[in-house]
Amino acid sequence: MKEKQSFxxxxxxxxxxxxxxxxxxxxTLWEKIKLNLRYTWCKITRAYVRQNKKLTSTVKKSNVECLKNGEREALKKEFEKELTKQL
Structure with missing residues (x-):
């Protein structure tokens, strides 16, 4: 039997x-309200929110630069070339 979900x-x-x-x-605003309600009484949710905020903050501060599409394709071709040499 499925448990009745509260709105x-x-x-x-x-x-x-x-x-x-x-x-x-x-x-949405309604989702945020429901999240905040659960946040007030659930320590697991509070811990998850806290960890999520810390992770987001760390990623923003990291200033990691990713490869551009052209660089990524060149690296992929070089990798495939080396891989075929190994076989």
């Missing part, structure tokens, strides 16, 4: 999903 109370999994969406500004 106001959400599961931990749903709270984590909303937290992730919120980090990218994709969560």
């Amino acid at each position: 106001l109370f959400i599961s931990c999994d749903e709270a984590q999903h909303i937290c992730d969406k919120s980090q990218y500004n994709e969560a």
